[in-house]
Amino acid sequence: MAQHTNPLPRIVITGLGVISPLGNDVQTLFQSLQQGRSGVGPLSRVPTESLPLSNGAEASQFSGAIGDYGPLEKPLQRTIRKGSKVMCREIEMGVAAAQLALTSADLSAERRDPYRTGVIYGCDYIMTLPEEFAAGVEKCLDEQGEFHFERWGPDGKPQVNPLWLLKYLPNMPASHIAIYNDLQGPNNSITLREASAAAALSEAYLTLQRGHSDAILVGATGSRIHPFRTMHACMQEDLASDRDDPTAMSRPFDADRDGGVLGEGAGAMVLETLSHAEARGATILGEIVGYGSSAVTARVTPQFQRQALANVMRAALGEAKTVGHVHAHGLGTVEGDAQEAAAIGDVFAPAGKIPPVVAAKSHFGNLGAGGGMVEAIASLMALQHGTLFPTLNYDTPDPRCDIPVTVDNQTPAGDSFLSVNVTPQGQAAAIRIARFDD
Numbered sequence: 157m158a159q160h161t162n163p164l165p166r167i168v169i170t171g172l173g174v175i176s177p178l179g180n181d182v183q184t185l186f187q188s189l190q191q192g193r194s195g196v197g198p199l200s201r202v203p204t205e206s207l208p209l210s211n212g213a214e215a216s217q218f219s220g221a222i223g224d225y226g227p228l229e230k231p232l233q234r235t236i237r238k239g240s241k242v243m244c245r246e247i248e249m250g251v252a253a254a255q256l257a258l259t260s261a262d263l264s265a266e267r268r269d270p271y272r273t274g275v276i277y278g279c280d281y282i283m284t285l286p287e288e289f290a291a292g293v294e295k296c297l298d299e300q301g302e303f304h305f306e307r308w309g310p311d312g313k314p315q316v317n318p319l320w321l322l323k324y325l326p327n328m329p330a331s332h333i334a335i336y337n338d339l340q341g342p343n344n345s346i347t348l349r350e351a352s353a354a355a356a357l358s359e360a361y362l363t364l365q366r367g368h369s370d371a372i373l374v375g376a377t378g379s380r381i382h383p384f385r386t387m388h389a390c391m392q393e394d395l396a397s398d399r400d401d402p403t404a405m406s407r408p409f410d411a412d413r414d415g416g417v418l419g420e421g422a423g424a425m426v427l428e429t430l431s432h433a434e435a436r437g438a439t440i441l442g443e444i445v446g447y448g449s450s451a452v453t454a455r456v457t458p459q460f461q462r463q464a465l466a467n468v469m470r471a472a473l474g475e476a477k478t479v480g481h482v483h484a485h486g487l488g489t490v491e492g493d494a495q496e497a498a499a500i501g502d503v504f505a506p507a508g509k510i511p512p513v514v515a516a517k518s519h520f521g522n523l524g525a526g527g528g529m530v531e532a533i534a535s536l537m538a539l540q541h542g543t544l545f546p547t548l549n550y551d552t553p554d555p556r557c558d559i560p561v562t563v564d565n566q567t568p569a570g571d572s573f574l575s576v577n578v579t580p581q582g583q584a585a586a587i588r589i590a591r592f593d594d
Contacts, residue, residue, distance in 0.1 A: 171261025250377030278352025278376030353528030375424030378524025417521030480570010486515025
């Protein structure tokens with residue numbers, strides 16, 4: 157149970173929005189997790205003929221149509237439709253999750269002070285689609301198909317849309333969301349790959365505690381499914397091999413795991429000071445009670461992810477001894493999972509004191525920067541429901557991962573949880589969220 161001895165304002169969660177391979181609303185997401193559904197299947201958004209894999213977790217129910225953004229007034233619908241011309245898919249997903257969270261929180265324009273409402277958003281670096289340059293490249297080819305760079309300036313570049321870069325800048329989710337909703341308060345963009353979501357939540361939490369804002373729309377969006385990004389991931393990351401049953405590919409902490417699974421998605425929360433939420437009669441879904449951030453490189457120790465994860469979990473715990481459950485990064489790589497399990501043991505040892513561990517990536521793979529937010533939302537729903545969801549494909553325990561991985565939907569979720577994420581380079585972040593206790 158969270159202790160409230162800090163004189164700083166308490167920060168609560170009042171709205172949720174999600175775009176995921178398991179649906180575009182939080183209830184559908186949680187029901188799918190509890191029922192053991194997987195979002196992993198054949199890829200349709202990228203050509204796979206030259207790739208070593210053909211499966212991933214696409215947010216297939218998200219088309220970018222205005223209906224995906226939830227109920228909106230007609231003027232806002234027109235504004236977002238117009239803005240979609242300079243939004244790539246990752247930015248569209250992020251904006252949609254934010255609009256859904258605003259609706260969930262019932263934080264309409266009439267119920268918020270634009271000067272005291274901000275946006276903090278996590279995002280990965282976003283890669284340009286190759287077709288942005290196709291017409292320009294074609295102008296620089298000779299009859300034999302050879303490219304002549306000296307022709308790019310006079311002939312090729314004029315074929316490129318002058319606004320193309322706006323579609324791919326990682327600060328644009330926060331920018332679009334603020335402009336569409338006239339949110340003139342604090343605005344920030346966090347780019348820490350998979351650690352972006354917890355880092356954005358931490359920054360929003362601190363900004364509210366400092367008194368710089370009354371409410372902040374905080375979220376994260378990301379994708380590993382993209383012609384260039386998918387190719388880069390295949391070249392640089394440990395990815396799971398295709399299986400006859402694609403839903404069996406993502407296997408966090410299982411002895412038969414062989415890599416991560418590519419996915420896409422976004423999530424958002426509305427955070428408010430408790431006094432602001434109570435004054436407007438908001439429904440309170442949970443409370444932020446701790447956070448941690450750390451970076452440890454391989455130069456420091458070969459077990460750098462283990463150290464970084466232990467650092468952020470201890471920081472987020474603060475004086476608390478334990479939590480109801482840990483939502484692990486659970487990427488499914490052989491070494492990464494072993495280091496994460498060791499970090500959990502380091503923090504919560506002896507073994508009998510380790511809380512239940514769950515990994516939603518077993519259902520939908522690595523959503524990039526958006527994954528941590530979707531995972532935190534899933535755990536928050538579990539707190540409200542009372543029980544956790546299973547970690548899929550955990551069939552054979554690995555002695556290197558000696559932690560209590562949840563395999564059913566009956567394990568108590570507890571009164572609080574830690575959600576942790578780490579990048580391949582050793583940047584980690586954690587957030588601790590508790591059931592609201594007034």
